[in-house]
Amino acid sequence: MEILNALALFTNFVGLPALAYGSQLALGALGVTLIYAVLRFTFFAHGDLMAFGTMVVVLATWGLQAMGVGLGPLPTALLALPAGIAAAAGFTLLSDRWVFAFYRRQKAKPVVFMIASVGVMFLLNGIVRIVIGPDDQRFADGERFLFTVGDFRDWSGLDEGVAFRSTQALTIVAAVIAMAALFWFLQRTRMGKAMRAYSDEEDLALLSGVDPAKVVRTAWILAAALATLAGVLYGLDKSFKPFTYFQLLLPIFASAILGGIGNPVGAVVGAYIVAFSEVMVTYAYRKFAGYLLPEGAMPEGLLQLLSTDYKFAVSFVILVVVLLARPTGIFRGKVI
Amino acid sequence: MIRVENLVKTFGGLRAVDGASLEIAQGAITGLIGPNGAGKTTLFNVVAGAYAPDEGRVLLDGEDITGLAPHRLFDKGLLRTFQIAHEFSTLTVRENLMTVPPAQDGETLWNAWFQPSAVRARERAVREKADEVIDFLQLGHVADELAGNLSGGQKKLLELGRTMMTEARIVFLDEVGAGVNRTLLKAIGEAILRLNRERGYTFCMIEHDMDFIGRLCDPVIVMAEGKVLTQGSVEEVKADERVIEAYLGRGLKNRPARTRAPEAGA
Amino acid sequence: MSWLQGPARGPLLYLVMALLLALVGVAQSWNVALAILNMCLVSAVMALGANIAWGYAGLMNVGLMGFAALGGLAVVLAAQPPVPEAWSAGGLRLLGTGAALVASVAAIALVRARLAKGRLRALATVAMVVGAYALVRFLFDPATDAIEAVDPAVTGYLGGLGLPSATGWLLGGLLAAGAAWLIGKVSLGLRSDYFAIATLGISEIVIAVLKNEDWLARGVKNVTGLPRPAPYEVDLQASAAFVERAQAWGLDPAEASGIVVKLCYAALFAAVLGVLLWLAERALNSPWGRMMRAIRDNEVAAEAMGKDVVKRRLQTFILGSAVVGIGGAMMVSFDGQFTPGAYQPLRFTFLIWVMVIVGGSGNNWGSVLGGFLIWFVWIEAEPVGRWLMDAATAWAPEGNAFAAHLQEGAAHMRMIFMGAILLLVLRFAPRGLMPEKVRR
């Protein structure tokens, strides 16, 4: 019983939150990794692209809610998702036409693309805030929980409860599916191979008959879709605020790099490592130990390895340590 | 001068060099041939310090140099070229060459900042030397071109040129001839001979052009599947049935169907 | 436009930059122009530092923020008066902790040197590291607690050495160089983006330490009122001679004092920038610079040509970081305060990168120009952005909901304008305003 309590406690405060947060990062990292894999640069505007796509979804959701359309227990935002994806894809395609295509023709270095993407980031940053404002926006509806702490306690008879939110479940499932799909797409499909070929050796890809325009277009559309999906799921779970989306960028990059950039599986694994290291290293294990240790042996201290002040630092320490052992990430990512 | 003992280098499950032992004699021009993928380049890389071997040792004049960093080996007079050209692409051809001489005055910041005249004097000497090499390799018209813009063959020449910029004791050439025009290659061969005779350079060269090998090398070492297959003079090796089977082949089976003579002109 | 490609391009662009600043002086005020100029100079120093690592050696240092912050910390440590109460409360114990730390590291090194490689050595190392950690924490925690308890609202830290402010710049360079040495040792084995993210991570760690270790520089409680290397405006205004002189020039004393103080800063900053630029140019155009560019282009070949790539990389990384540290120190001196919470990657890392790339990586003068231009735009984007928004909504009648909504977002036009300028400049100068020179 005590062991079960300890397990429930751990699941509730470490396991599930880290898994959900990891999945949120993973969806973002998949987009970053895709752009890197195909277009060979670090896309700084990804956080703000997530915000942009989500913004459109929020507006559309409000519209649907006003019309009384809904999905029952599921959030209405899922219904509005295509609108957000379309808008984000439209934006990326336009920005490619007006910005990135030029540097491709110039055969500019990756760092120039990167800085150009910082420019796009500034633009998106302003657009999103002018359209919807910098505030917190809520657009979640439907059932918030699959089961709450109380439900779980009643059901199991344990002292400790576990809560599981529907958005957490959605995010985890979406992350895994997106990873598998992207992996399959890049490895197995004709288009996926064309994309990898294009990224490896652009001129040679042309000589094989690959249509560069199509490759680039597909990459942007997929990235926009991933960004919007990531943004919406995050927003449903927490809330939508543009600044937070920008702040997501660093952990997302860390995840993608840690797993080995360019590799979808790496992005997801990296994301889970970042998330779990944040939560596990800073968790106070006192209560947990209390369940496992004999009666009355509850330790005095908090049994916290590091204070949460250093939570962000912890994930970066882990990042650096992992990179020292595997210099191109866990799954041996690309080096450009 | 160089002794390779039981060298093993694996990549994952693949044993690229699989217990090769060989010796390169002082003052000789040793040829290294073998089928594609025999492990020749990998062997070079291990000897030159680019890879650490899984097993075995490399001795230079009796001293164990296994696993020394490439720049340390360079200091000991061991030079190498790369099969796939490794030019400094945003430096000009001349700068590429001028980079090579070791321990240049201007390569420490202190001198660069506060000893300009000494640096300038040394630069002049290095530049002269570079221009000599450029002339020899017929690269004069591209001396100020970025090395990244050279043609495939020109890059190979530059590879070779770098080894001519400094006093070396032993030079490892990895297919310097591939992609180089045969007339020029002939001149290069003569230069190699001269360096060998006059300055006492020792050479070890990988090459697939048997004429070239034949003109320069003695002895020739044949590698296959990571091991040394045989060794001997060019004639001995050419006559070896195993070498013919694995490497040299027996000439063309087909004869081209000559159709028309080309139109004149153009 | 061909004259824009010739040798006159650089001077011309600098002239344009000077005109832009003069325009601000005339249209807004000279105080604004000088305030911008001073930060332009600081930004130029930071951009120069980033360019040394990137342009010379191809090292993507995305931890600029951390080095800038360390430079800032140095100003606190150099210029603030010491806090004797804090020293007596925990200073000795803290020094003892430091000694214990050094001793432990030495002991570990010794044991590792003595024992043969193997399981025993690994075990001993781990045991000693754990022991050392426990010991250090045992000494460290009470010491810092005692220090932080000394009047936490005002001090609660050890204070500095009470030296002149500008010594902090030198110390900032040294501190950043020391950190760079450590970081470089650990992470220079990594390639391109992996190295970048590692430096980014380490800079976040540096900031986390600065924010949370209050005994060092008060953490998020900030150190304010740092001594200045220039006179105070109020003192000038109080000086009769100054007021008289100002009035003789037909200037308002307050305005004149602001201008004079800013000019003092500008002179100091320009001197530092000048020296650094001279050293950087000299190095780049020497065989050393050629060697570094060779390493940047192809490290495998450079290594085979006898260049000690690892050492040279580390050297360049340290130099570049030190310059960023100096820039960070100058900025803190200019702001008059050290606020760890203010260090955000966007402002202190990526903006500097934008400066380097827009200016032209690999070209010192270009980076400096980039520092000037981008800082200028960063600041002037705000009024221009508002003005643009006003212009864009001028058509609308009073009370138009759409126009009102746009007006609410006027502040964010700043970002749009910033982005637009960045993209435009990069469009017309894809290799930077002053691209790396090809030495023929």
Next chain:
Amino acid sequence: MSVLIGETMTGGYGGADILHGCTIAVEAGEIAVIVGPNGAGKSTAMKALFGMLPLRQGQVRLRGRDITALSPQDRVKAGMGFVPQVRNVFASMTVEENLEMGAFLREDDFRETMEMVYGLFPILREKRRQPAGQLSGGQRQQVAVGRALMTRPEVLMLDEPTAGVSPIVMDELFDKIIEIAAAGIAILMVEQNARQALNIADRGYVLAQGRNHFTDTGEALMANPEVRRSFLGG
């Protein structure tokens, strides 16, 4: 009439012209070989024929149709195949994927062609699952040629296909090329193994400084003492 002809091609990489009115043509079932010193513009001429270089003057015609303005990928669609001199494999993709990329535009079943390539270069079958970037120099070259063979083009252009391959593989390759040409495909290649190449060539071009210096049958060029001395290494 030639299947592929580049007529009086003039152009370069943005700076000075590299090609100066150079003309290259090849006919169906014919093997044409370009030789010349390093930096003569041979690769540049090949790139120009394939539309990877803007021409200031001259035109490129495929079966009489002017294709000067066509993009490289459209020329592939029109039946041309090309193996560049450098950067001619997809380094992070496996050998098999490299070959598949060669057949990217083919709708039919290409397994047979792949078998043919594996038959020609047996080592590639062994290394099927290995990223091409990890191959030895000669093996990479085989992958590069194999990729182009997968296209089954009407005009096959090879830039130094034998650089770095062993003699036995070179022979196999030339055998195959003769076979392919015999099937009616036009073959244009640049070679520094010039004597072996001219041996099997129907037509040879000697290029120097971006200009045609000699144009004749392979045999005739081999017999020309000046050509031998200046370009073929005696």
Next chain:
Amino acid sequence: APAQAEDVKIGVLLGYTGPIESLTPGMADSAELAMTEVNNAGGVLEGDMLVPVRADSTCIDAAAASAAAERLVTSEGAKAIMGADCSGVTIATLNNVAVPNGVVMISPSATSPALSSIEDGGFFFRTAPSDARQGAVLAEVLADKGVTEIAVTYTNNDYGKGLADSFQAAFEEKGGKVLLSAAHEDGKADYSAEVGALSATGAEHLAVFGYADQGGVGIIRASVDSGAFEKFVLGDGMFAESLIEAIGDDLNGTIGSVPWSEGEGADAFVAAAEAAGVDPDGSFRRESYDAAALIALAMQAAGSTDPKVFKDSVMDVANAPGEKILPGELAKALQILKDGGDVDYVGATNVELIGPGEAAGTYREYEVKDGAYETIGFR
């Protein structure tokens, strides 16, 4: 002869972009509401109209904030600055711009103790009360409720840290115990680590000293979702209607404190704001209104728009004696001052400037009941 009526520019220096960009528009609106009210009442002095000029402090970038302030003062000619917001940039702009140029600055939100002792030449005031007082108030509230153990989380800046420190000191003095005091960074994506650590203390109450639309709400949401805490104690930064909207019924039972004027001050502000179409709900909006109002009243009282003159009147209008002035009554106040009378500006937050010109503040103790803030009492 009466001087020509002219425009008096007032800088509104807040971080419109950056970490607290979501707080600032409401603050600026509230400040401008006060100015509009003054203008509708005929302006100050001889009908001089107050013209707000916004400038971006970015909240974090001291150099950018100084440049913006420099522009406000030396280019636009602002006579006073309503701002800045975050303590760091406030101190920088005060030292580098306001004091050198002799311009009055009233910050609605900078709570750092360092500002109390700064050499401001009498130009600096703030309507945000210092943290020390609030910490004591909250400790008292809890002690009265018999709470002896608590976990604390604060936003990792000088406001949060200062409040957490002063609260901890006061609480422990009363015999309570702070089991864990953990910082949280605003604007981060996820707070489950913090909540996990805090809940492991076993404390029943969680004190949150953050911002209602920043990390604070993230902490509360994560706590409620995981069942970590059900009872929250909130600092003033957390007081906002949006918090109740965001969290819903789970917030019931939460207690907290917020600077408030006893009586109708806050309600009057709500009424005045709503009448003008400004959202009255949000952090530091009342303080912003008060700051702007003080500027106007001080000008009127001093009979001058010269900051070097009217700086000395700020304390007078803010404190007794005089007629008490609530939000929406600025017209009346201006009239009284014109007539030579005396006012005691109470405003939305019961402004009472003490010592070096900062708010002493009364606090309203509230509890959330049925999704609404209910006043328990004032301290």
